[in-house]
Amino acid sequence: xxxxxxxxxxxxxxxxxxxxxxxxxxxxxxxxxxxxxxxxxxxxxxxxxxxxxxxxxxxxxxxxxxxxxxxxxxxxxxxxxxxxxxxxxxxxxxxxxxxxxxxxxxxxxxxxxxxxxxxxxxxxxxxxxxxxxxxxxxxxxxxxxxxxxxxxxxxxxxxxxxxxxxxxxxxxxxxxxxxxxxxxxxxxxxxxxxxxxxxxxxxxxxxxxxxxxxxxxxxxxxxxxxxxxxxxxxxxxxxxxxxxxxxxxxxxxxxxxxxxxxxxxxxxxxxxxxxxxxxxxxxxxxxxxxxxxxxxxxxxxxxxxxxxxxxxxxxxxxxxxxxxxxxxxxxxxxxxxxxxxxxx
Numbered sequence: 001x002x003x004x005x006x007x008x009x010x011x012x013x014x015x016x017x018x019x020x021x022x023x024x025x026x027x028x029x030x031x032x033x034x035x036x037x038x039x040x041x042x043x044x045x046x047x048x049x050x051x052x053x054x055x056x057x058x059x060x061x062x063x064x065x066x067x068x069x070x071x072x073x074x075x076x077x078x079x080x081x082x083x084x085x086x087x088x089x090x091x092x093x094x095x096x097x098x099x100x101x102x103x104x105x106x107x108x109x110x111x112x113x114x115x116x117x118x119x120x121x122x123x124x125x126x127x128x129x130x131x132x133x134x135x136x137x138x139x140x141x142x143x144x145x146x147x148x149x150x151x152x153x154x155x156x157x158x159x160x161x162x163x164x165x166x167x168x169x170x171x172x173x174x175x176x177x178x179x180x181x182x183x184x185x186x187x188x189x190x191x192x193x194x195x196x197x198x199x200x201x202x203x204x205x206x207x208x209x210x211x212x213x214x215x216x217x218x219x220x221x222x223x224x225x226x227x228x229x230x231x232x233x234x235x236x237x238x239x240x241x242x243x244x245x246x247x248x249x250x251x252x253x254x255x256x257x258x259x260x261x262x263x264x265x266x267x268x269x270x271x272x273x274x275x276x277x278x279x280x281x282x283x284x285x286x287x288x289x290x291x292x293x294x295x296x297x298x299x300x301x302x303x304x305x306x307x308x309x310x311x312x313x314x315x316x317x318x319x320x321x322x323x324x325x326x327x328x329x330x331x332x333x334x335x336x337x338x339x340x341x342x343x344x
Contacts, residue, residue, distance in 0.1 A: 013054035022050050033120075033145065048137070051144050068125045069099035070312060073111065075132040077104045079229070079256055080284040081301065085130055085152060088305025096313055098125065105132055113138075120145060125316040128152065128308055133162070148315035152308045163315065165308040165326045169199045172297040172330035173206025173251070176279050179295070179332055180249045181214050184340045185277060188222065189247040191236045191257050195225040203253055203281065222247055226257070233260025241268050241276070248276065248341035255280035255287045258294055262337075273339035283333050292336035300328050 019029045024043060031039050032047040039047075050056075072089055074082055086102070093100050101124065105111055109132045116138050119127060127142065127149040134142070134149065139162075142149055150163040173190075180188050190207045193200035204223060211218045222240065226232030233252055240247055241264055252258035258280030262272060270276050272292055280287055283298035307326055314321060 013051075013056045018047065018050050018054065018056060021054070022046050048141070052140055056144055068316075069101055069122070070309070070316075071101045071103065071119055071122070071124045071127045072130070073115070073127060073132060074102075074104040074130045075109050076107045077102070080286055081228070081254070081256070081282060082130075084282075084284065084301035085305040088302035089128060089309045091302070092306045092309035092313070098313065109133065110135060111138070116141060119147070123147070126150070126312040128312050130305075148312060150308045150312045150315070152304055161324065163308075163311050163321055163324050165304050165311065165328070167299050167304060167328045168330050169202035170206045170209075172281060172299065173203035174210050175206070175330065175332045176251045176281070176297050177207045177210035178213075179334070179338065180251065180277060180279065181210060181216070183249075183277065183338060185247075185249040186216060186341070187219070187245070187247045187249070189224070189240050189250045190222065190253075191224045191226065191233055191240075191250060191261070192253040193225065193228045193257075200225060200253060207251060228254040228256060230256045230260040230263075233257030234264050235260070237261035237264030238267070241265060241270060249338070250276065250278050252278065252280050255282045255284045255294060255296055257281075258296070258337075259286070259290060262290065262294075272337050275342055277338040277341070279338055287333075288335065295335045295338040296333050298331045298333050300330075304328055 015029045015033070019025060022029070024047065028039060028043060029047055032044050032051075070093060072086070074085075076082070089100060101122070103115065105115070111132065111134065120141065123145065124147065126147060129149060130152045133151055133153070139149070150165070153164050153166050177188060190204055192204045195201065207223075208218055224236045224240070226236055233256065237250065237260055240250065250261050252261055258278050261278050265272050265276050265278070272278055278294065280294050280296035281299065282301065283296045287294040287296045307328070311321060
């Protein structure tokens, strides 16, 4: 039979008092704290519960910054979007003489426990999560080890208590659609990202609001959702542009989607921007080099990543952040892929 006694007294909890409450050895508590896998799941759960109940906080002696690292975790690394984030983080980390450990979750927005166990073993300065977040128990595990974390999240959906850097997605959708409406377009399609992501819905909300401002109804069949990838833009572009009442302009939720739309237009014999205007989102470097050069919404990815990395390093040094949420401004970048609609 195991014993469980509440720690009494006004002093802060120690490994010894945790071990005494749960009825395990000091070594077992130490293994749990360090993310070791050789602890029975039931025992680990009881130790974790005691650590949380007694608000245990580990006193960590950090290594000098020159010998430290941060963990950069993506839900998926598969595009130029991720490359821009990496560049922004690397610029700040290099200046601080901090190494970056890169990992991805294969498309998942929640890391598995085995990933967290590896982090606890490495004891990095901090963790930077991109379009993914931790469960509450995982957050508590990092906090108990004094490992701060910051989220780069275009969804704007994280808790107010989680330091987060994002951008104004609604404004981006609004600016893109206003631009097309001001050019004279009245049949505008929107290809957004996955409909279970708030950033996708926010950009679509901006698209709809611009139409409301102009007193122009949105045709439901012209609003599509899909992956933020070129193949999704191509597929939806082929369907939309093959209609007898095809749109004269398409607002794509990412530059990669816009590249897919451009390919669909070429395949159907449509000239951009003479027959069709196309506007993207993100302002990746490739957007300025495609033909025609892509009009797009600038989402300052490198600045978002650099800001988040600096917040993480500040937290690792024990500094208090002036705010837990930073949303950077999105801006319209006009190039060659948008023009007034054809006169038919």
